[in-house]
Amino acid sequence: MTGRRVPLTVIGGYLGVGKTTLVNRLLSATNGTRYAVLVNDLGAVNVDAELLESTGADRIVLSNGCLCCSLADGLTEVMFDLADRTDEFDHVVIELSGVGLPGPVARWGRAPGFVPGTTLVLAAADSVVDRLADPLVGDTVRRQLADADLVVLTRTDLVDTAGAAVARAAIATTTDAPIAAGPSAELPWSAIVEAAPPGVGAGSEVSDHVPAGPGFTTRAIDVSGAGIDDVRAWLEVRPADVWRAKGVVGAAEGPHIVQVVGRRIEISTAPESAATTPLVVIAPDEVGDALDQWIDRWTAGR
Ligand SMILES: Nc1nc2c(ncn2[C@@H]2O[C@H](COP(=O)(O)OP(=O)(O)OP(=O)(O)O)[C@@H](O)[C@H]2O)c(=O)[nH]1
Ligand SMILES: [Mg+2]
Incomplete structure (x- = not known):
């Protein structure tokens, strides 16, 4: 045991929704983060391990079997x-099999050696409505989505605007987690998934580090000097669609690591020597105004 604890990110979602595609995107823009990637495919051949394009990551491939129901053997070891x-x-990513449940696997984030990371559950815009209505698989898809911190709507290029709206509405019946959508090649995957707040310097450096892209917008807010309970209370009233917020906040009580992933907020103390950062927030374009109003509330309350 090294004493170091690394974040554990779990990527789930039904068969063929784009999980491996997302892992590849993540690995292609890591900012130097060293990933250990675990993939758990169905069937005799671990196809997903072969589909992972990156050679840089430390690829550790599990033996086959459903992670959710075989915690006793493969995964534990x-x-x-x-x-x-x-x-x-620096970071562990587990791609679940298409029928795996994310919750039990994500709980490993609380085991020695790990800290909880993001639980992303993907849903394909062109199939999620049918899948949820399917008497055989609907329940599995529903339970997978219910475990999400953040849902990612994939394959949006295959549906029109109305189709995407119907898919979102169907997902919203299963979870109150925010739904991230957009051209999958262009979403800021490493910023969403990686635990370390981007940049450790001045605010301008941080916002430069997560530039806004198609479909999403970012803000960097300096909350240093505030009481950590005030920061938490303010985070609790954030716009519901915020995908991600993170920072090493120089609170009145000392530095704290603030992590918001979709609907989950985690605040923990950071070492006294930790370099503090503004809070970086990533949200879809549509909530830009709500985001600014929420930030104004903070500023007005200081
Ligand atoms: N058109 C389109 N195709 C996509 C998108 N994302 C993934 N795909 C395709 O969807 C198929 C399944 O993608 P994968 O990434 O292998 O899906 P998966 O969830 O890992 O699949 P399993 O591990 O088998 O459950 C592949 O052919 C991908 O190229 C997308 O945003 N748009
Ligand atoms: Mg896969």
């Missing part, structure tokens, strides 16, 4: 092994 080797990588 691998997670204990990883926990002993956390000096070799």
Whole structure:
């Protein structure tokens, strides 16, 4: 055991929704983060391991089987092994099989060696409505979505605006997690998934680090000097669609790591020597105005 704790990100979603595609996107823009990637495919051949394009990541491939229901064997062994080797990588990503449930796997984020990261559950815009209505698989898809911190709507290029709206409405019946959507090649995956707040310097550096892109917008807010309870209370009234917020906040009580992933807020103390950052927020374009009003509320309350 190295004593180091690394974030655990779980990527779930039904068969063929684009999980491996997302992992590849993540690995292609890592900003130097060393990922240990676990993929758990159905069937005799671990196709997904072959589909992972990156050669830079530390690829650790599980034996086959459904992670959600075989915690007793494959995954336990691998997670204990990883926990002993956390000096070799910075972040663990587990791509679940298409029928796996994210919740039980995400709970490994609380085990020694790990900290909870993002649980992303993907839903394909062109199939989620039918899948949810399917008597055989609907329940699995519903339970997968219910475990999400943040839902990612994929394959949006295959539907029109009305189709995407119907897909969103169907997803919203299963979870109150925000839904991130947009051209999958252009969403800021590493900023969404990686735990470390981007940049450690001045505010301008941070906002430069997560530039707005098609479909999303970012803000960097200086909350230093505030009481951490005030920061939490303010985060709790954020616009519901915020995908991500993070920072090492120089609170009155000392530095705190603030992580908001979709609907989840985690605040923990940081080492006294930690470099503090503004809070960086990533949200879809449509909530830009609501975001500014929310930030104004903070400023007005200071
Ligand atoms: N048109 C379109 N195709 C996509 C998109 N994302 C993924 N795909 C395609 O969808 C198919 C399934 O993608 P994968 O990334 O393998 O999906 P997966 O969820 O990993 O699949 P399993 O691991 O088998 O459950 C592939 O052919 C991808 O190229 C997208 O945004 N648009
Ligand atoms: Mg896959």
